[in-house]
Amino acid sequence: MPKQVCARWRETGCNKLVELPKRYCDGCEADGAGKDTRPSAAARLYDAWWRRESKAFLAENPVAVDIFGEHHGRLFAAEVVDHKKPHRGDVVLFRDKSNWQGLTRSDHSRKTALEDGGFGNARKRGG
Structure with a gap:
């Protein structure tokens, strides 16, 4: 082996x-x-309210934001709701829909890894 x-x-x-x-x-x-x-998803605020509201947000905002500038004018479906500024457990910031954006799953994973220190990246302070 x-x-x-x-x-x-x-x-x-x-x-x-x-x-x-x-x-x-x-x-x-x-x-x-x-x-x-890590605490459960619900303990991190991702509960029934989040599932309902994020689904409604994606229905109203079906096109993904191009946060890395790599879509080159092509439109991609928004697959996940992202918090522009990481909420870090702040309920008010978590529920603030002006802090939400629709992203592709790939862009969201990349942004999260950059912010939270995944894949050898240093965790960013603040947000």
């Missing part, structure tokens, strides 16, 4: 080899690596 370095090597410097498909060595796994510690 092929091996790879423990997935925590960037955070902790752990350089133990693990057999695929495992991602973490036994020591890092025992320390809680790989466990999802």
Whole structure:
């Protein structure tokens, strides 16, 4: 079986080899690596109200915003509602529809990774 370095090597410097498909060595796994510690979607405000209102928003705003300037005049369907300024748990900002925009799923994932520090990006402060 092929091996790879423990997935925590960037955070902790752990350089133990693990057999695929495992991602973490036994020591890092025992320390809680790989466990999802985020609160539930509803606890992060994405509840029935959000599902209803975001669906209505997409129906009223069906064209995706070109936030990266890469659509080159082509129109794409808005697939997800994005918060222009990250709400970081602020209910007022979360529900402020002037802070919403429709994005393609791909653009939303890219924007979120850039803002929240995914894929090796540093987390941006503020929003």
